Amino acid sequence: MNRDVLKPYDLNSIDHISGVDHNESISVGPRGEAYTTGFNTCRVFRLDLTTNTAEAFASTAPRRVLGQVVDADGNLYCAEPDTPGSQVIKITSDGEQSVYSKGPAKQGFMSANTPAFDRSGNMYISDTGSWSQTIDGHIYRIPPGGGDAEVWCARPIDTPNGIAIDPEEKFVYYVETWGNSISRIAINKDGSSGDIDRVVHMPRHVPDGIAFDEDGRMWIACHRPDKICVFDPATRRLEVFAEDWQGEALRGPSHVAFAGPNRDILLASSLDRATVQRFDHPGVRGLRLNNPKL
Numbered sequence: 001m002n003r004d005v006l007k008p009y010d011l012n013s014i015d016h017i018s019g020v021d022h023n024e025s026i027s028v029g030p031r032g033e034a035y036t037t038g039f040n041t042c043r044v045f046r047l048d049l050t051t052n053t054a055e056a057f058a059s060t061a062p063r064r065v066l067g068q069v070v071d072a073d074g075n076l077y078c079a080e081p082d083t084p085g086s087q088v089i090k091i092t093s094d095g096e097q098s099v100y101s102k103g104p105a106k107q108g109f110m111s112a113n114t115p116a117f118d119r120s121g122n123m124y125i126s127d128t129g130s131w132s133q134t135i136d137g138h139i140y141r142i143p144p145g146g147g148d149a150e151v152w153c154a155r156p157i158d159t160p161n162g163i164a165i166d167p168e169e170k171f172v173y174y175v176e177t178w179g180n181s182i183s184r185i186a187i188n189k190d191g192s193s194g195d196i197d198r199v200v201h202m203p204r205h206v207p208d209g210i211a212f213d214e215d216g217r218m219w220i221a222c223h224r225p226d227k228i229c230v231f232d233p234a235t236r237r238l239e240v241f242a243e244d245w246q247g248e249a250l251r252g253p254s255h256v257a258f259a260g261p262n263r264d265i266l267l268a269s270s271l272d273r274a275t276v277q278r279f280d281h282p283g284v285r286g287l288r289l290n291n292p293k294l
Helices: none
Strands: 015-018 024-028 034-040 043-048 053-059 068-070 074-082 088-091 097-101 112-117 125-128 137-144 160-165 172-177 181-187 195-201 205-211 217-226 227-232 236-242 253-259 265-270 275-278
Touching: 015 053, 024 068, 034 068, 034 227, 053 195, 068 112, 074 112, 088 112, 088 137, 112 160, 125 160, 160 205, 172 205, 181 205, 217 265
Parallel strands: 205 253
Antiparallel strands: 015 275, 024 034, 024 265, 034 043, 043 053, 068 074, 074 088, 088 097, 112 125, 125 137, 160 172, 172 181, 181 195, 205 217, 217 227, 217 253, 227 236, 253 265, 265 275
């Protein structure tokens, strides 16, 4: 894909992976394998990109899951938002579960949402807060191996949702869902949080999840309207990759991720339907995520 020209994806070419239930997010492992969870049924799925099917191998019932991330050994780390008891759990490939973090000591999470690893194995995780007009969300950091989370950024944040770390690990990018924006926090050399910068404002959009391609562009899933956008930080250009005003081929994309051995399959979860939306050969390869050895 030419960096200056984004070719909109043909809606008729969107494929669908069946067998899931109202999946809210996608996670990708070190070999490009993909996972999702059913928000209503609480089942955890492996996605077969050859047969376009899903296999449930674990259940978190009655606890629902939002975002997930994968380590080098294929273990999933899932954010459970429901309170009381919002937490991050670890799920092995055999479906065994354990608590990875219950949030900051004493106060805990309000609503754990989406985790992301850096290369060292630190987990940054968004906490959406009360999902209200009150700005009470936070970004926390959990040390490698789990345990208590620390308040990484002291400033309250407006409904932080999907997050991603840029290729050079200079910034933590996060979605402000009710703020209709994508913002970022600088990662200082000592690991502390730095300045906050609003990267792009998207009026009348409800952004949800983000992912980077290998050229540093940010792909944005917008739950409303039914749209996937691409923002280039270098040119400040915001373009539309796919949009479906009827919500038929593309409906309610919540998170996006690049999967497959070559990271050339774009997957979009959908909280609105029982399929994962699949875009083969979107014209770019995704950034290989950090899947640290823990």
